[in-house]
Amino acid sequence: MKNGKRLTIMERTFKDRGEISYIISPGKDFFPSSMILSREVPAILEEFKNVRAQTVKLCDVLYPEDLVLSTKWYIAHATWFFESYILKPYLKGYGEFNPVFHRLFRFCSEPFPFSRPSVDDIYAYRTYVDAAVEDFIFHPMDEEDLLQIRNLLDMGIHYEAEIQEKILNNVKYNFSLNPLQPPYEKSEPSFQTEKTPLYPLDWVEFSAGLYNIGSSAEEFALDHERPRHTVYLGPFALANRLITNREYLEFIDDGGYRKKELWLCDGWKFLQESERTAPFYWKGEKGEWMQFTLRGLQPLIENEPVSHISYYEAAAFARWSDARLPTEAEWEVCASQENPHLGNFFRSHILQPIALKNQDLKEHKKRMHQLFGDVWEWTESAFLPYPGYRKYEGSAGDYHAKFMSNQMVLRGGSCLTQQMYYRTTYRHFLYPASSLGCSGIRLAKEI
């Protein structure tokens, strides 16, 4: 507390901030004046309540037994975030719901046969923490803490939205292994599935030069999206759309999964061990492929973007295509010129990537298609700290730094992503063998 002055979030006034040069100077200004700083407290509260309610709503159609398989952990883990990073450090006199829960629900906690705490216990935990947070937001707080708290609130809200995507992917995975092949969503899909002509693949060119990528201090962003910094890129081209199931089928039919020369050494080992001969959720065989979706087993739609592809498969496909995957810098340079609000995100409730439609072809005004939503796009960039990266202080700093080895960056969001929390600078990351996220392929090449 500075000068004994205490403010509520509402009372705080905000100074203008100048442009930040690309040569970052982390330190005092590293934590941004969050987006929410310009919003009223009721808006933050509203957002908090919305995102929390959305998680519960997602799980409404599930049985308690469905939740045992990791989902319950995620629900509790998102709650733990608010308790552990906001309530415990900043709410004086806050009494923990259950001290053992910290050990159970923190990052990288040990797995165990997770029947208890029960679903009811988890929801009680949730209600308890929600009430405390909602109450806390109106508390007066030290000026010094204010910025940090708002940032942590934003982080928590965004993290909860991320977890919703994880839950959906986790449910899909478990249901796909279940001999009953149950659907998560029973309603018919709202999109057309008849055969459409393949949208032509073009290359969009970008010239060499200095570019800035990453998130600047003005915007809300997570630690690993910062700081905004300069990169030098040579000239490159990106494909104007995602790779489709039909194109991926050609790769398979050409023996793609049997040609060792197309694969990374680790990728080949992965193929041998997993005995994979097609994308993870594909079932059946040539000519009669089916695909497991959140609406259960469905016929494969040829012009739909291929999804649930591992990095190894994406890299082999790119090599087979005499191309490569984009770097994350290339992707971001391209995406920063587009409107992130257009795309097949979760709110379409299609729950599956969709084919480019005829009218897209006719109008053909856009250079780039499917950059946002549909599938996360694998990049050729490892998930590593940006130059000048600083982890957040306190234990929230464990948030991403801990994962900066062996994983690759994906960009663009998917049909299971909450659009409102999506940012162009967002760095998603997965192990190269992972196919459980809704991930696909956009090609790149030198020019």
Next chain:
Amino acid sequence: MKNGKRLTIMERTFKDRGEISYIISPGKDFFPSSMILSREVPAILEEFKNVRAQTVKLCDVLYPEDLVLSTKWYIAHATWFFESYILKPYLKGYGEFNPVFHRLFRFCSEPFPFSRPSVDDIYAYRTYVDAAVEDFIFHPMDEEDLLQIRNLLDMGIHYEAEIQEKILNNVKYNFSLNPLQPPYEKSEPSFQTEKTPLYPLDWVEFSAGLYNIGSSAEEFALDHERPRHTVYLGPFALANRLITNREYLEFIDDGGYRKKELWLCDGWKFLQESERTAPFYWKGEKGEWMQFTLRGLQPLIENEPVSHISYYEAAAFARWSDARLPTEAEWEVCASQENPHLGNFFRSHILQPIALKNQDLKEHKKRMHQLFGDVWEWTESAFLPYPGYRKYEGSAGDYHAKFMSNQMVLRGGSCLTQQMYYRTTYRHFLYPASSLGCSGIRLAKEI
């Protein structure tokens, strides 16, 4: 159907059967006129309803999430038994509850992330099958089938009782790994836990000779308990009681877990891999040992029989004691002279083996103690077919023959066993590394 005559179970009259010589002649008479044949149908029905209700009652205090971890499978598997071996082959026009369930719930079915079918689905399956069985019992049936059906009903009833013990052990295991260490039973134990003097260990001697073991055709028994047959035994002695926690502690304190020379080669590997240095449910350290029980974590009671011991540990302890474990024939010869109705079985609801009491010592009328109930006693006999063994015809024959490799026989029942279905000839079997059953040690030696 013979001669067009059809009987209900009640109408059937029973012929006397002569003594069966120990040189068995399997074949037409292999399947016994079951014990239940002399009972009225209402008695069978009562027994069926009782055992089925008992399973549900056992699970009453558990959450649906608790059931996901194998228990749900057991509940469904016991139901599958009746559907698969009785209803489908013998009840004309029976419609399966769900054809996929056969694949899910048969013996040795593939494991999968078992969130669906839900607990509700499983209980609906149960209710459906129960109704069909209850109805079926009063149907007229072919004379030829009658014996087989009764036998299968008995098998199913006994198997359900076995499964109840498996469920309890399974719940104990999962709860023990849970950081919350939840108890299954919240009430206080009804037995005394104060320190009592150690009951003296004596040897009871048996002379060499020909003995008959196994179950004869007159009694109900499972395939692997048959046929009754002759064995020749040299002279031997059995300990008059089980080994206690205090005695086992001496073994530990003497470095028992570090002395390679005491262990079977496979046992030593097991120790290295499991990093075990004490019985599975013991927690803590010298002087302050605790033990996880169905009543949660409790202080170790010294004179209580040691339990949840693997064969490897039992064999090492026996070697350390300059003794050996009994063979199953020795055990059965001894047990056939005792009254199996006395012992700490499940119905005492103590749920834990108990120390011999002072008055046992004073009266000291019995030669042998704790033969029945408390803990299953490891024998030095591999689980293999008896000479003249014949698996039951039909798929029920898979019941035990499938497991006749790599496992050892245990005898005597435990504090989690349903006494009314226990028989002196009963052969329980576990892999030598298993400690999840309530298993303990009785010593034997040559004389």
Next chain:
Amino acid sequence: MKNGKRLTIMERTFKDRGEISYIISPGKDFFPSSMILSREVPAILEEFKNVRAQTVKLCDVLYPEDLVLSTKWYIAHATWFFESYILKPYLKGYGEFNPVFHRLFRFCSEPFPFSRPSVDDIYAYRTYVDAAVEDFIFHPMDEEDLLQIRNLLDMGIHYEAEIQEKILNNVKYNFSLNPLQPPYEKSEPSFQTEKTPLYPLDWVEFSAGLYNIGSSAEEFALDHERPRHTVYLGPFALANRLITNREYLEFIDDGGYRKKELWLCDGWKFLQESERTAPFYWKGEKGEWMQFTLRGLQPLIENEPVSHISYYEAAAFARWSDARLPTEAEWEVCASQENPHLGNFFRSHILQPIALKNQDLKEHKKRMHQLFGDVWEWTESAFLPYPGYRKYEGSAGDYHAKFMSNQMVLRGGSCLTQQMYYRTTYRHFLYPASSLGCSGIRLAKEI
């Protein structure tokens, strides 16, 4: 030393010993007056030198690199036996060759990348120990020790012979995995390989009764073959010959490896994990089967006994044949009526089991064929102590007791066995999944 009197082996006189009753009384007489007791010292010495030379001779055609893969360990381990059990305890003033070797070459020693000690070091060790043993045999020794030493010498000689079979199987295994498929023996086989008519399979019957099996104190035998004891057997029949490759092919062609109902539960898991669809050394496919042998890859000979079969495969074949495997008691009762000196053992240098020949059929005097040599025959008996078993005193007692879990007994010797050390009471033992020993199938059934 009794009465200060010291004897050399030569001076000792031998008392007659009476018949041993089947009710064994282990203890003072447990260790037999070995066979070698009636032989002159020069005979023992000769035998020692022969068996030791044979091991070296076996390895003559191998490169040092070939020996690295376990063989070197076996060569050293056999040497360790003599050093550890005879020289160190009984030869006063004996200086160990290298104290670290004990840790490297004892039973169940930890594996390590075994490039050192080098082959030269191992042979130097061998020469050193041989010289000491040869010298020691002529030393005067205490009367008390004499029997024990002679017994240990016999044990060591027999163990060395066993190890020779292990070495051959080990070489075969490693060569079979080598892409060059090198032969161990380059000369042409000396046996006829043209197509012969299948020798008819008959059943030889045995009546119920009391039989004695195991080795009595008069004969040399290992600990686990003792004591001779009584068993009661019901009536049974054994097949008059081994199962052939052609018969095993019928099992394969009938889908034997795909029919779950034929397999033990553990056996089915083994199949899934090993992806086995034919015997281990078979290569190729229907109609064109080849077999890897010590003479390299050879066409499969149809009437040759099937070999390198795991217990799981033998049990599944027996079930498919509506028969079973013999117990070890049944096998021994049968074998004790035959002449063990007739059979295809190592000394034929055929190195492969051989088909019954035409003239065998014509003469047809023998009831039983191929009992000895050709292949070790799996029995349905677990490798467990005989009643009254006592492990040898001292660390040599670790010899077999350590292995008495999870393994099954095989009988009869193989084409790689040293016949002169073979006994009818000999109990060979392997894990049920093992196919690396030369093991095959003889069927049995009830009558």
Next chain:
Amino acid sequence: MKNGKRLTIMERTFKDRGEISYIISPGKDFFPSSMILSREVPAILEEFKNVRAQTVKLCDVLYPEDLVLSTKWYIAHATWFFESYILKPYLKGYGEFNPVFHRLFRFCSEPFPFSRPSVDDIYAYRTYVDAAVEDFIFHPMDEEDLLQIRNLLDMGIHYEAEIQEKILNNVKYNFSLNPLQPPYEKSEPSFQTEKTPLYPLDWVEFSAGLYNIGSSAEEFALDHERPRHTVYLGPFALANRLITNREYLEFIDDGGYRKKELWLCDGWKFLQESERTAPFYWKGEKGEWMQFTLRGLQPLIENEPVSHISYYEAAAFARWSDARLPTEAEWEVCASQENPHLGNFFRSHILQPIALKNQDLKEHKKRMHQLFGDVWEWTESAFLPYPGYRKYEGSAGDYHAKFMSNQMVLRGGSCLTQQMYYRTTYRHFLYPASSLGCSGIRLAKEI
């Protein structure tokens, strides 16, 4: 062949080449006019013979059995490189030594029990290929091929030098696991081991800006060092020397291996699985640490650079030090200002990193110490293609592209590296868990 004109390497004249801009244009000029282009054929031949002889010399003190453990594979693999990439494609009428060898010795070949081909066979293969290459160098060749062949020759020579380092590390690893703890080099080390004062750690600063890294077309380099390209770096500082054993001990003594918060998530899992509590070759305990070296087990020297450190350990140490590891671009920018010829490389035959000496401190002219030789320095950069990367055409292109996932870049060479083939642009790469290369730590930080 262009215009029927054929040249030998000697006849070729070389055009001047202009400066290459940092905006690379791969394609025709991608393959450099190799360094060796300006040398006479005899020089190339000399280099080839030298590097090949050096491999054999390294193995002279080893037994054939030592070579079985991977070393033999390396010796053959280096030979396979010349046969597969030069002789087979370019030497008309070349007859392969053994066609099976291609399968055995190519990149990522399947492992097998590698007793055959024998060491003698491998050396015969070597001699055969050497003769063919030596002969081939004087052959006339097509102008088009000439550049490619020279480049492949250089690649092969450099690869052979790399393999020598792998062999030494491989021998060290196997010897360290051997209970005999044999030394590879028996002579005493030539360096001083007495306690010296710790050389002070300073930070050397670099300003932000555009830098070029990677290898340009003028120099010999491997595919993954190309192309030379521009990067933008923020301001940074590098430590003036490597981290010492003494400093690493402080990390251990401060509980570094037990503090989860210091470790990457994957690193923590690695610690749990490997049960590591100190660097791989350290043995003993606090106060009495020993270290396994190529001269056998030696006392730990405190001021020697810590070595055989995994990336996980390096990253945890950096975090504990409130610093980070350098990126490879930062390292190269720094190193390009230094003289790569000064450092403790293989030719010093010390075979171990060495402490900075007193006189270094006194003179203190250099800003940076130990950049070259001693240990490979972990960077925070993943091993990925440089922008504009093109794999070499033909199967030699598999050389590095195959490994571009899951590995991290190391820089600077080690005490086991052949200095003459070392370049400042050289990118070494290892999995983050690997500690078998001689790898250590230099810290970096933002300024």
